[in-house]
Amino acid sequence: MAIDPQELRRVLGYFATGVTVITTKDREGEPYGLTANAFTSLSLDPPLALICIDKVVQCYACFEESKVFAINVLHEDQEDVSRRFATKGIEKFAGIKWHKGKTGLPLLDGAIAYMECEIMRSYEGGDHTIFIGHIVDVAASGDRPLIFFKGKYLRLP
Numbered sequence: 001m002a003i004d005p006q007e008l009r010r011v012l013g014y015f016a017t018g019v020t021v022i023t024t025k026d027r028e029g030e031p032y033g034l035t036a037n038a039f040t041s042l043s044l045d046p047p048l049a050l051i052c053i054d055k056v057v058q059c060y061a062c063f064e065e066s067k068v069f070a071i072n073v074l075h076e077d078q079e080d081v082s083r084r085f086a087t088k089g090i091e092k093f094a095g096i097k098w099h100k101g102k103t104g105l106p107l108l109d110g111a112i113a114y115m116e117c118e119i120m121r122s123y124e125g126g127d128h129t130i131f132i133g134h135i136v137d138v139a140a141s142g143d144r145p146l147i148f149f150k151g152k153y154l155r156l157p
Ligand SMILES: Cc1cc2nc3c(=O)[nH]c(=O)nc-3n(C[C@H](O)[C@H](O)[C@H](O)COP(=O)(O)O)c2cc1C
Pocket: 019, 033, 034, 035, 036, 037, 038, 039, 052, 053, 054, 055, 056, 057, 058, 059, 082, 085, 086, 087, 088, 089, 148
């Protein structure tokens, strides 16, 4: 029996997640990124992370070209950043403060945790591609994550 995509989206929204911006770069080093919650820790030894990226996102080719990405876990004050990086057709980094990580990847100021990854494998995943990244550097500070649940942004009490 076929599942109605709108109903599937609604039901998937019942899984509460944090919110990340996944950043990458093109061949010239220009920064790109998108809001994503399809992130999971995969393995501690070796250190691996998994992300799922829609094949139609603007920066899709960058993942294949640069073979690197960074996971920026957003702070509860970064709802505007999440909305910005989930908006198609805009200069996403305009007005955004960021710095370079150890691998040269763009890291967003104010995020509560960072993981810099080198892509080691990718798999077909329907309309998305599953990228597995080898985590090469990490940092975390502060608390108060931004939370996404049933299509809305929430904060911890
Ligand atoms: C909370 C939230 C989570 C999202 N998670 C993902 C995700 O895991 N993978 C993905 O490809 N797009 C995800 N998106 C959608 C992208 O952020 C959105 O399509 C973005 O505009 C794509 O970048 P582009 O404009 O450069 O194509 C998510 C959006 C939101 C608001």
